[in-house]
Amino acid sequence: MKITILGLPGSGKSTLAKKISKQENIPYINIDGFWHEGGGGYNSRTTPDPEKTHAYVQEKVLESIKQDSWVSDGFYPLIQVDVSEQAGTIIFLDISLWKRLINHVKRIFTGSKSEMTLWGNIAFFFEMIKMGSSGTARVYKFLENYKEKVVILKSRKESNEYIRKLN
Numbered sequence: 001m002k003i004t005i006l007g008l009p010g011s012g013k014s015t016l017a018k019k020i021s022k023q024e025n026i027p028y029i030n031i032d033g034f035w036h037e038g039g040g041g042y043n044s045r046t047t048p049d050p051e052k053t054h055a056y057v058q059e060k061v062l063e064s065i066k067q068d069s070w071v072s073d074g075f076y077p078l079i080q081v082d083v084s085e086q087a088g089t090i091i092f093l094d095i096s097l098w099k100r101l102i103n104h105v106k107r108i109f110t111g112s113k114s115e116m117t118l119w120g121n122i123a124f125f126f127e128m129i130k131m132g133s134s135g136t137a138r139v140y141k142f143l144e145n146y147k148e149k150v151v152i153l154k155s156r157k158e159s160n161e162y163i164r165k166l167n
Contacts, residue, residue: 001026002065004083005073006143007093008135009128010100010107013073016093016159020071023163027067031074034060042124054078075139084146091151092139093159097132104128 001024005013014032021028038056041047061079064070065086072083084090095103104125143150153159 001069001071001089002087003071003089003091004080004087005071005091005093006075006080006139007073007095008075008100008131008139009124010103011093011095012103012156012159013093016091016153016163017071017073019163020166024069024071024166026069026071027064029061029064029070029072031057031061031072031076031079035074035076043127075142077142080142084142088149089151090143090146090149091153091162092143094136094139094152094154097129101125101128 003017003020005017007013014030017028017030020026034057035053037060038053039048040050040053040057044050047053057076058079061072061076062082065072065083072087151162153162
């Protein structure tokens with residue numbers, strides 16, 4: 001089983017990936033984790049050495065997807081083709097902007113985004129709004145090449161139903 005989960009910030013990619021990883025007992029490839037390990041900020045503009053960070057992410061992801069089974073999350077154009085080619089299933093969490101913004105606010109208060117400063121979180125919030133529908137359109141355009149293995153989920157309920165059906 002090789003699954004990659006795509007979606008815009010706050011869509012629930014990591015939450016779904018961790019649930020699948022735990023339920024199916026397969027490795028979780030945390031691409032955001034590699035980004036931060038490699039010195040990345042909350043985007044390329046806040047990253048001191050983007051080229052070095054991109055190279056680190058690429059190396060770690062290419063190494064990780066050699067495994068027999070895995071679930072990954074994130075939409076990194078730099079490496080997404082390689083991940084998607086290896087994946088048997090590509091899940092796109094097409095979640096509305098207002099739900100994603102609420103999810104981001106919840107993450108701030110639960111501490112899962114505590115590595116960002118208050119101003120970093122506020123800036124990220126506005127970046128999510130700016131990304132809006134153009135980000136969704138970019139993902140759908142990317143998915144055109146993989147139609148046979150794409151699953152689109154539009155709510156937490158659909159995500160939970162998907163997990164339930166895996167067994």
